[in-house]
Amino acid sequence: MSSITSHLLAVTSARTVEDLWSLHTEKMASYGFDRLIYGFTRYITSSSLGDPQDWLILTNLPSEYMDVFMQEGHQQNAPMVRWALDNDGACSWQWMEDLARSGKLSDHELGVMDFNASHGVKAGYTISFRSVSERTKGAIGLIAKNGTTQDEVEATWARIGDDVIVANNVFHLKLLTLPYSGARRLTTRQREVLQWVGDGKTTQDIAILLELTPATVEKHLRLAREALDVETTAQAVLKAAFYNQMFVIDL
Structure with missing residues (x-):
């Protein structure tokens, strides 16, 4: 069994977000991308990415980077985020370097690039996943090991880029099937009553069923x-379903 096949078998068998993320970060590190930032939202509008509390964000970047990146709104001005919102597929970070050299980036976008460089976030690729709805979008930034040049990343990508894309697509699709709460945490009883509402039961019905x-x-x-x-x-039933917290066997 090939390395990528055995990895995908393990990924598709993962039962929790934590297990899945551990498998994925380890595999990407073996390809030379030791830092990742994944984001997914179901609430895109023409002017917003939605409430940050509703975003699913996974990363192994240190808190001193992420705290500033999120609190100062860098995600709104990051060139690769802009690319990901408008495109599907994989994009080399050479794209934003070319735009910067040609003067086609705003001061805010250049500021994000400077911030990234100060934290060793200089070379890599971004993969933007195909959406089934105009309100959803998921993408992942693959950050090369500190000291790696973009030319070295391109040489690596030429050899194993297809495997990296497949591994990330399977990771993304698997992640969307797993229960995730993030900042929106429900108790067992809250999930239970929402599940009965989803089954069409009235408040009186639920009271009888649960002896409440x-x-x-x-x-x-x-x-x-x-x-x-x-x-x-x-709306609560819909959002709980989005988080895969409805009718779960185990959380």
């Missing part, structure tokens, strides 16, 4: 709405 009072059921539904930051129970 209707007032207690309403309380759990209210807390679920608050946890998911939505106004209606129908």
